[in-house]
Amino acid sequence: MxxxxxxxxxxxxxCLAEGAVPVGGATLVWALWQRDGFPEQAMSLRRLPEANVIEREALGAAVLLHRMDDRLPEVLRRAASTVGTGAVRRTATVGGNIVGSTLRCLLPAALVLKARATxxxxxxxxxxxxxxxxxxxxLLLGLHWHAPVTSGYSKEAGEAGGxxxxxxxxxxHAGNDGRHHLDVAVRDGYEVTSGxxxxxxxxxxxxxxxxxxxxGILxxxxxxxxxxEVTGVLSRTAGS
Structure with a gap:
């Protein structure tokens, strides 16, 4: 390959025009390729500047999860910190988690930020x-959003294989009129619901x-x- x-x-x-298969950190597809066969060519965005942005209101798809730091909203940082093991977070990418994973641990965080995708x-x-x-x-290149007033993230303990x-x-978020509104996203099983x-x-x-x-269906x-979580984030907003 x-x-x-x-x-x-x-x-x-x-690369896309020539049939290269996009791949992030390959934490999810490697086993499938070993079983089903490797593509002739693959493409990684890890050297593409636009896919490696880490800013207050933007994040590139090729960013490794362990690199997500306090430049980003708390909800994104905490979501990334709960994905797999340290070894996984050093190889898994933002794009691979949101697009390639069935769990999509970062998706609820991106939804409450009202992130748009490039x-x-x-x-x-x-x-x-x-x-x-x-x-x-x-093929996700990156996300961008308007910074929230405050944010939070909670992930319950899970059992291996469960x-x-x-x-x-x-x-x-603060609206143009200065009034606040709250966004909530919940992953229950494999489904993500928001309001x-x-x-x-x-x-x-x-x-x-x-x-x-x-x-309301939860x-x-x-x-x-x-x-x-709502009570907690609203109490922090009152002090903002």
Whole structure:
């Protein structure tokens, strides 16, 4: 297998046009390739500058999870810190986790940040939403968002070989009018559900508003975690 390492967007487009299979850290596909056969050529974005950005409001798809630091919102940093082992985080990439993984531990965090995605295809780059990236498995180049007022992330303990542990991600955003609103995303099993509510009142009123969103279908055990995380992030917002 030939591994191609483009250093510019035109070069990356050429690799795609010539049939190179995109690969991140290969933590997920290596075993499949060993079983099913390796492609003739693969492409990694690890040398592409646009895919290695780490900024307050932007993150490249080729960034390794262990490199995600305090330049990023808390919700993203904490999400990355819970993925696998230290060895996995030193090889797994942002793009591989969001697009290639069935668990998508970073997806709830990206959703509550209202992140937009930049993707790459043979015709160039364009912006789209995360739902399209996940459903169509686009080649993710990077994410960008507006920094939240505050954010949080909780992942329950899981058992080896058991179901995916419950994840609750939260972020409070300030609107153009100065009013705050809260975004919540929950991974329950393999499904991710999200909702938004204004923060003009106390936690109980916010939680009731969230019950009227898609989050209202969550089971009671998940709602207990949502209640805890919402109460916590709103208390931190009050001190912001």
């Amino acid at each position: 030939l591994l191609r390492l483009p250093i510019s967007l035109p070069e990356a487009q050429q 993707v790459l295809d043979r015709d160039g780059t364009y912006e789209t939403d995360l739902a399209e990236v996940v459903s169509k498995r686009h 179901p995916p542990p419950l994840v609750v991600a939260t972020a409070v 938004t509510a204004p923060c003009r009142t106390g936690p109980e009123q916010v939680l009731r508003a969230l019950e009227d969103t898609d989050l 089971p009671p055990t998940a709602w207990d975690a949502v209640r805890r």
